[in-house]
Amino acid sequence: MLTLSGSLRVFLALEPCDxxxxxxxLHALVTGQLGEDPRSGAVFVFSNRSRNRIKLLHWDGTGLWVHAKRLEKGTFSWPKPSDGRGGPCHAYRRYRSERRADASVV
Incomplete structure (x- = not known):
């Protein structure tokens, strides 16, 4: 189970992922591309090129979880790699403040 808290760090892989x-x-991508520790407790989010599928990698203290989501309609909103926005996901903070689930917010 993925528990979302205010202190949870969420990282987006800006480039599309297979x-x-x-x-x-995915563990190798986190350490290689993002330079982060997959066992830190943060959530790492990957998307396909079409932006209609995502996978989340998360360490819960005992092992890794891989969560997957496929949208039947629409796409996820995703920053472009040229935006240079790495690090914790600002969309997550926006989601928490709005308290609503929306396919445009990861």
Whole structure:
């Protein structure tokens, strides 16, 4: 179970990801591309090129979780790699303040 709290750090991989990737390869992307520790307790979010699928990698203290979501309609809003916005996801803070689920907010 993924528990969302105000102190949770959420990172977006800005480049599209092959959705066939799972535990080991997503772990490698987190350490290689994002330079973060997958066991830090943060959530790492990956999207496909079409932006209609996402995967989340999360360490719960005992092991890794991979959560997946496929939208039947529409796409996720995603910053462009050229935006240079790395680090914690600002969309998550916006979601918490609005307290609503929306496909445009990750």
């Amino acid at each position: 959705m066939r990737k799972s535990f080991d390869s």
